[in-house]
Amino acid sequence: MRDLVTIAAFAIAVAVLSSVLRSGVWTTFLMMALYAALLAQAWNLLGGYGGQFSFGHALFFGTGAYVQVLAQTQAGLNAWIALACAVASAAVVGTGVGALSFRYGLRGSYFALVTLAFAEVFRILAVTVGFTGGGVGVMLPLRESAANLQFASRQGAILVVLGFVVAGLLVTAWLRRSRFGAWLQAVRDNEDAARALGVDPLRVKLGAITLSAGFMGAGGAFYVQVFQYLDPNIAFGPATSVESLVAAIVGGIGTLWGPVLGALVLHALAEFTRNLFGDAPGLNMVIYGVVLILIVLFVPRGLSGVGRDVRAAWRLGRAG
């Protein structure tokens, strides 16, 4: 219940903020931070709650993105229907990859490598086959209207991505208070013990990867609607995979607000360093990397863990 209240407060605050902000820089910042939060949330569903660390979440992102654009350009579908198709096909690809890897008990680094390999296979396929436009990429024609899921102002796009983020928060909150979530976390913490208690690890992990892939697909679809261009590297390249997992890990995996917090902080950091060192290209990435190392080194449980630790220390201090 408390989660639902905070989620509602967050949604209202962001929605109000989106209508108040006038500067293009800030609206773009807000949109991109929410978009990064969506990817991190998607990764967190499988990596944080299921303990299955994927290194190839771009696979689901790219699937969603390509279905979104091709359903409109090739099949002539409406953008909203294309969105449903994009989420569904990403989820199906997730189930397929999950069935292949979990069935054979792949865990840890092996699972990470297999997901990376699948993403690469899809990237190469997207370059070779004809209907994706190959390496040249595909354009989504500009037709700005809400019916086409394209918005003249940033505010529309922000509200759409906010909708996805809130959906992600609600699903995560549900995981924390449902049988499926309890089983998923049990499998994450100790698969054998979970099996002894009647949990089917395969079914639970498949459920998690399907959910996770679906949200990632929504992220891909959103990307295409905003940037209107897609090529195999953007869709299936490792950059998106890394972006999704770094934000989740920095924010705190297996937490409700960690991915959102991580995405916000990393995005702010990236923007700040870019502005600060704009005249020395590349230096911003160095600073970004250093801060990332510091976070991993000193806050291994993620930024949302800091808040928890501080609160615990405060309570302990008052009690003592």
Add this chain to the structure above:
Amino acid sequence: MPAEPLLCLEDVAIAFGGLQAVQGVSFDVAEGCLCGLIGPNGAGKTTLFALMSGFLVPDRGRIRFAGHDITGRAPHLNARAGLTRTFQIVQPFAAQTVRENIAVGAHLREPRRAAALAAAEGVAAQVGLAAQLDKPAADLTVAGRKRLELARALATKPRLLLLDEVLAGLNPQEIADMIPVVRAIASGGVTVLMIEHVMQAVMSLAEHVWVLAQGRLIAAGAPVMVQRNDGATPLRRCRNSRPCAIRPVPSRTTRSPISTSIWKPTRPG
């Protein structure tokens, strides 16, 4: 003619490479009994538990539970059917609280979260963990973790509970505290098969024991009988390759009066 035993093992065997861990073990566990499986380290007791619960698939032999052949059936399906094991090396979900740990087991019969958490409280009270419900499992003492292991398994509402050394690593006081807990579980109608090294506990709890050494069943009977047959020789001697002094297990067709007497679920006072 007694009803079919709850659990039947017929000539079960498994080898790991050249090591014959369990070799042709057969025995029946009657519904409602509180029995023990004893033997020296490395005798194959835990392996036998893994075979019964489905974590390992036997090379040979059959296992029947409640009238169904469960040889090689997945552990989660066995748990669903009412056969739950605990682990000798405790396996808590360390990041979760005691309540959440037990609720994972309770969810097997209870889909709703609130009901599972409530059931967890009841089970915790049963095993003496009520005061520690909100502690992270990682913060429990060894004795607490053993209780948690027991509680989680109990929360699945099993018909047959396989307890793998729930008393190991506990001090005498903690053992004395735990014995009534196990006895109460059995009195509650759960059939219990326990692996135990603490002989004093086996003697006071079990109404029947099987003795396993080097993967073979070498004796069976009421604890007192097994001990008496052995004379003054402690069971530890079974580690020698020489056959033990204990009376050998009768074959399944010619069951001796001692081993048939166990089908009556009588409990020692």
